Amino acid sequence: MPSLAGGNPPFTCPQCRALLSQALAGERCACGFLIRNLDGVFDLLSEADAAASEPFLEIYERVRRDEQWGGDDLDLPFRAKRHRDIWNIRKRSFRALESAIGTVPRGIAVDVGAGNCWLTRYLDRWGFNAIALDINNSSADGLQAGQRYLDQGATFHRIRGSMEHAPLDANCVQLLVANASFHYSSDFESLLSEFRRVLVNGGVVALLDTPFYENAIDGERMVAQRVKEFSEKYSIDEAMSRRSSYLTFRRLRELAASVDMSLTIQHVWPGWPRRYREIRGRLAGQQIAQFPLALLRKAGLQ
Numbered sequence: 324m325p326s327l328a329g330g331n332p333p334f335t336c337p338q339c340r341a342l343l344s345q346a347l348a349g350e351r352c353a354c355g356f357l358i359r360n361l362d363g364v365f366d367l368l369s370e371a372d373a374a375a376s377e378p379f380l381e382i383y384e385r386v387r388r389d390e391q392w393g394g395d396d397l398d399l400p401f402r403a404k405r406h407r408d409i410w411n412i413r414k415r416s417f418r419a420l421e422s423a424i425g426t427v428p429r430g431i432a433v434d435v436g437a438g439n440c441w442l443t444r445y446l447d448r449w450g451f452n453a454i455a456l457d458i459n460n461s462s463a464d465g466l467q468a469g470q471r472y473l474d475q476g477a478t479f480h481r482i483r484g485s486m487e488h489a490p491l492d493a494n495c496v497q498l499l500v501a502n503a504s505f506h507y508s509s510d511f512e513s514l515l516s517e518f519r520r521v522l523v524n525g526g527v528v529a530l531l532d533t534p535f536y537e538n539a540i541d542g543e544r545m546v547a548q549r550v551k552e553f554s555e556k557y558s559i560d561e562a563m564s565r566r567s568s569y570l571t572f573r574r575l576r577e578l579a580a581s582v583d584m585s586l587t588i589q590h591v592w593p594g595w596p597r598r599y600r601e602i603r604g605r606l607a608g609q610q611i612a613q614f615p616l617a618l619l620r621k622a623g624l625q
């Protein structure tokens with residue numbers, strides 16, 4: 324079994340938070356937690372978090388399969404086979420991220436809610452010690468799908484784990500990217516505190532591809548539409564449909580202040596088709612989502 328410690332990110336036990344950096348797959352932490360290697364993905368998800376995420380994953384995977392995400396469509400974000408309108412926007416936020424993090428010192432970078440790891444391979448390419456973290460280990464659209472990038476020569480760790488209880492030591496991460504994943508949390512303030520905990524002083528959280536609105540009423544309308552659509556199409560109950568939410572610009576400013584992090588928001592050009600929809604929405608008094616790049620920095624010198 325390979326060592327969990329290749330490149331030595333200070334992984335911690337999800338059950339007792341002890342450092343695992345020298346542990347091997349198949350070994351147990353002193354608290355009894357078994358470190359499993361799931362075909363190259365190290366399983367650092369606590370039993371409680373695994374049980375809590377199971378109903379969500381069952382539905383998430385059903386919808387993603389039906390909408391045909393992932394699978395043979397992994398050359399992302401530039402050569403997508405499907406959902407090209409979405410990837411046209413996402414490749415712009417990707418470029419904004421690439422340029423914004425140019426000056427972030429190299430070190431550990433975590434792709435939180437990494438899905439099939441398409442961004443993790445770029446974090447590696449950009450010189451970071453990259454980690455993909457997700458609760459989803461599916462081979463179509465989760466961490467197992469990331470094997471394709473490893474086979475192509477990328478180097479990164481894949482960890483099955485929860486972003487709310489990141490299995491990493493405090494003060495070790497230079498960059499934490501939540502790409503289309505932050506809004507899956509039910510408690511933004513605790514999540515941001517957790518991100519801050521693992522960051523080094525001066526470290527950066529980058530949020531992208533989370534829907535933002537000026538006014539909560541527009542975000543609520545978007546969620547209500549999804550509740551209706553998922554109920555009609557998949558018989559999914561309301562609470563589950565609400566697992567993916569949105570932010571307002573004001574809410575994020577409040578959140579950043581509450582965890583004592585500075586905040587910069589960069590607006591990303593959405594392309595003419597979406598811009599046209601934005602203008603039409605504004606004229607009708609209903610704003611559609613924006614997808615800016617939000618950068619939060621933990622204060623202090625490195």
Ligand SMILES: C[S@@+](CC[C@H](N)C(=O)[O-])C[C@H]1O[C@@H](n2cnc3c(N)ncnc32)[C@H](O)[C@@H]1O
Nearest residue numbers: 436437438457458459484485486502503504507
């Ligand atoms: C829309 S996908 C985004 C995947 C990828 N980052 C991308 O940009 O294509 C959201 C991802 O967040 C993951 N996720 C949701 N809740 C999570 C949690 N509590 N901890 C870790 N990952 C989570 C899901 O499993 C899923 O892979």
